[in-house]
Amino acid sequence: MTPLLSVQGLTRMYGAHVGCRDVSFDLHPGEVMGIVGESGSGKSTLLNCMAGHMAPDAGAVVFDTRTGPRDTVTMSEPERRMLGRTDWAFVHQHARDGLRMGVSAGGNVGERLMAVGARNYGQIRDTAVDWLDRVEIDAARVDDRPSTFSGGMQQRLQIARNLVTGPRLVFMDEPTGGLDVSVQARLLDLLRGLVRDMGLSAVIVTHDLAVVRLLADRLMVMKSGRVVEQGLTDQVLDDPQHGYTQLLVSSVLQV
Amino acid sequence: MSDYNFAYLDEQTKRMIRRALLKALAVPGYQVPFASREMPMPYGWGTGGVQVSAAVLTPADRFKVIDQGADDTTNAVSIRRFFERTAGVATTTRTAEASVIQTRHRIPEEALTDGQILVYQVPIPEPLRFLEPRETETRRMHALEDYGLMHVKLYEDISRHGHIATAYAYPVKVEGRYVMDPSPIPKFDNPKMSDSAAIQLFGAGREQRIYALPPYTQVVSLDFEDHPFEASKADHPCGLCGAEDSYLDEVITDDAGGRMFVCSDTDFCETRRAAGHAGAMNTGKDAA
Amino acid sequence: MIEIQDLAKTFTLHNQGGAVIRVMEGATLSVARGECVALTGASGAGKSTLMRMIYGNYRAASGVIRVGGVDVAQAEPREIIALRRETLGYVSQFLRVVPRVPTIDVVADPLRALGIPAEQARTRAADLLRLLNIPETLWSLSPTTFSGGEQQRVNIARGFAHPYPALLLDEPTASLDATNRAVVLALIEEAKARGAAMVGIFHDEAARARVCDREIDVSAFTPGLAA
Numbered sequence: 001m002t003p004l005l006s007v008q009g010l011t012r013m014y015g016a017h018v019g020c021r022d023v024s025f026d027l028h029p030g031e032v033m034g035i036v037g038e039s040g041s042g043k044s045t046l047l048n049c050m051a052g053h054m055a056p057d058a059g060a061v062v063f064d065t066r067t068g069p070r071d072t073v074t075m076s077e078p079e080r081r082m083l084g085r086t087d088w089a090f091v092h093q094h095a096r097d098g099l100r101m102g103v104s105a106g107g108n109v110g111e112r113l114m115a116v117g118a119r120n121y122g123q124i125r126d127t128a129v130d131w132l133d134r135v136e137i138d139a140a141r142v143d144d145r146p147s148t149f150s151g152g153m154q155q156r157l158q159i160a161r162n163l164v165t166g167p168r169l170v171f172m173d174e175p176t177g178g179l180d181v182s183v184q185a186r187l188l189d190l191l192r193g194l195v196r197d198m199g200l201s202a203v204i205v206t207h208d209l210a211v212v213r214l215l216a217d218r219l220m221v222m223k224s225g226r227v228v229e230q231g232l233t234d235q236v237l238d239d240p241q242h243g244y245t246q247l248l249v250s251s252v253l254q255v
Numbered sequence: 256m257s258d259y260n261f262a263y264l265d266e267q268t269k270r271m272i273r274r275a276l277l278k279a280l281a282v283p284g285y286q287v288p289f290a291s292r293e294m295p296m297p298y299g300w301g302t303g304g305v306q307v308s309a310a311v312l313t314p315a316d317r318f319k320v321i322d323q324g325a326d327d328t329t330n331a332v333s334i335r336r337f338f339e340r341t342a343g344v345a346t347t348t349r350t351a352e353a354s355v356i357q358t359r360h361r362i363p364e365e366a367l368t369d370g371q372i373l374v375y376q377v378p379i380p381e382p383l384r385f386l387e388p389r390e391t392e393t394r395r396m397h398a399l400e401d402y403g404l405m406h407v408k409l410y411e412d413i414s415r416h417g418h419i420a421t422a423y424a425y426p427v428k429v430e431g432r433y434v435m436d437p438s439p440i441p442k443f444d445n446p447k448m449s450d451s452a453a454i455q456l457f458g459a460g461r462e463q464r465i466y467a468l469p470p471y472t473q474v475v476s477l478d479f480e481d482h483p484f485e486a487s488k489a490d491h492p493c494g495l496c497g498a499e500d501s502y503l504d505e506v507i508t509d510d511a512g513g514r515m516f517v518c519s520d521t522d523f524c525e526t527r528r529a530a531g532h533a534g535a536m537n538t539g540k541d542a543a
Numbered sequence: 544m545i546e547i548q549d550l551a552k553t554f555t556l557h558n559q560g561g562a563v564i565r566v567m568e569g570a571t572l573s574v575a576r577g578e579c580v581a582l583t584g585a586s587g588a589g590k591s592t593l594m595r596m597i598y599g600n601y602r603a604a605s606g607v608i609r610v611g612g613v614d615v616a617q618a619e620p621r622e623i624i625a626l627r628r629e630t631l632g633y634v635s636q637f638l639r640v641v642p643r644v645p646t647i648d649v650v651a652d653p654l655r656a657l658g659i660p661a662e663q664a665r666t667r668a669a670d671l672l673r674l675l676n677i678p679e680t681l682w683s684l685s686p687t688t689f690s691g692g693e694q695q696r697v698n699i700a701r702g703f704a705h706p707y708p709a710l711l712l713d714e715p716t717a718s719l720d721a722t723n724r725a726v727v728l729a730l731i732e733e734a735k736a737r738g739a740a741m742v743g744i745f746h747d748e749a750a751r752a753r754v755c756d757r758e759i760d761v762s763a764f765t766p767g768l769a770a
Binding site: 077081100104107110111112114115116119120124142 | 415
């Protein structure tokens with residue numbers, strides 16, 4: 001079986017300082033992979049290199065495109081952008097980084113459709129309303145700007161905006177960060193449902209072990225730019241092999 | 256003549272602008288940066304257009320300037336005088352007789368012909384600016400033909416007003432490639448840009464950009480299948496010349512709500528009246 | 544169905560001077576289809592550890608854990624995920640769910656993961672919840688707020704939603720009243736009848752005697768404890 005995403009020896013340096021070094025893994029269709037580590041462990045650098053937001057110094061990010069596996073690092077910028085608005089999606093930690101705050105909710109959701117050539121206003125709007133419903137936003141808010149939305153609603157709108165073109169791979173950077181705990185739960189449930197129903201694969205960067213336990217099938221633990229341990233999520237969390245992971249797991253406050 | 260160099264600008268500057276113009280003509284719709292000079296008028300008064308005109312004028316040219324279609328408004332009169340004084344070129348108000356026409360916010364009603372040059376004054380050349388403030392990002396979007404945003408703008412119009420309410424500076428796509436701001440002309444004028452026999456040059460002084468349409472370039476106004484582009488105008492005939500197909504200005508005539516619609520293109524209106532056409536408000540005094 | 548050979552487990556405590564604790568050695572057992580095997584042994588003998596290793600939750604140091612043809616000790620994460628989705632169920636003592644998800648959806652979740660349509664999955668979930676005497680008024684609430692006994696029953700309903708060919712039961716009858724205990728034992732017998740291979744921990748001796756075909760004392764696999 002061809003992996004959907006195959007990361008090979010991905011390295012990114014900041015001068016002498018290591019961003020991430022020699023990271024390799026395969027992600028198969030329908031799999032959700034979590035990346036955990038403390039601030040500065042290189043997990044965001046890794047995510048940005050994978051998603052094409054940052055050029056790695058070495059390594060390959062091979063994605064199984066509709067025309068076969070391609071290294072997205074060496075692919076041309078227009079091709080990578082096209083991927084970015086069709087098969088890939090990126091959910092930012094702060095919704096305002098991923099939304100256009102001056103554009104209505106409907107326009108935000110419709111943008112990706114229009115970017116790939118949708119030119120029928122009625123259909124674009126119907127799709128936007130359908131997606132608002134799927135992320136539990138009242139259809140009556142379709143013409144409101146996201147600046148009038150709560151933090152949780154903004155994050156759900158960002159998800160709708162990303163998933164509207166039916167991507168196959170979603171990159172998420174701390175998707176529940178900065179949200180109230182009760183809002184987090186609702187978002188987690190929504191994400192799980194969407195991942196399952198759309199058969200999405202996802203790479204989720206977070207420092208919240210509870211989030212990966214609930215969302216991720218597999219887990220990768222990073223420290224100082226390197227992967228120290230990876231495996232099945234509950235195995236890594238319940239039977240951590242590496243000293244750093246043991247420290248990380250034992251440091252979580254129990255409720 | 257006077258102590259000025261021909262057409263005010265020094266020869267090196269004109270060369271620099273001509274180079275930018277040639278590049279702009281070679282890549283229709285692409286915004287070429289140029290080193291805009293200080294001009295003896297404030298930004299927003301047509302500094303970009305004036306520099307382009309200065310670079311293309313020759314002593315044999317006949318120059319016309321319009322502002323919102325009119326030859327006799329302050330802006331048009333001062334720019335016309337400026338070139339009369341600094342270049343000594345002949346001037347005219349007749350569209351058909353002019354070889355170079357500088358314009359603010361209109362395209363003449365009379366179809367332009369081979370050999371004519373239309374110079375537009377442009378305040379903001381970047382059509383993507385409305386939604387994307389970063390210049391680095393808009394340039395990349397042009398380079399990659401990443402134009403989804405333009406339709407987002409139109410989508411927002413329809414969602415808010417029920418139709419595309421953008422009435423001027425209506426975005427166009429040039430030869431299927433670059434999305435271009437046509438300067439703040441009414442969308443009624445958009446179709447005139449396409450397949451025109453004249454050379455069309457756009458100058459933005461403050462923003463330091465030049466772009467162009469060579470003759471017979473395809474220019475398409477962006478729209479949706481279910482909300483197609485319409486070159487709309489006020490639904491009246493001209494009160495003075497009776498024209499049904501020209502762009503109209505609304506003129507308030509008294510304090511009692513009286514008003515009339517007249518051609519915004521003064522030369523077009525006068526020419527029609529001279530040929531004997533009369534509108535409902537025209538009492539016959541000046542038609543005689 | 545479940546084959547374990549010479550399984551060993553160690554824990555290395557890197558943050559406590561790198562102490563290595565050997566908790567299991569030479570574990571060998573086999574469970575056939577339609578068979579229910581009870582793990583016995585004193586507290587700390589390694590019953591839960593063995594169960595977790597079978598489920599892939601703990602990593603084996605050496606040995607083979609074959610469940611339906613997959614060696615859990617060697618398998619790739621995605622193979623274990625597929626195994627858990629289709630073949631191997633686990634009724635744990637602890638309920639771990641996304642807060643605010645309604646009970647009925649918690650129970651239907653394993654079926655939804657198999658691609659069964661929402662309505663059909665909910666119908667099956669409702670049948671099980673009714674069988675386990677969870678009042679219908681609670682179905683739309685999250686089980687995180689339920690009592691221990693109710694959570695236990697939700698867990699059981701979830702574990703039996705899909706007819707797994709292999710099933711791990713961790714104290715399935717603990718904290719249940721007589722009526723519900725009987726229901727759970729009936730569910731286990733029903734699973735045996737359709738050919739499921741089961742491994743369980745039962746402190747409830749009567750229950751163990753009723754549903755289990757064999758007992759395996761895991762003390763035999765505990766280094767230093769073996770007779």
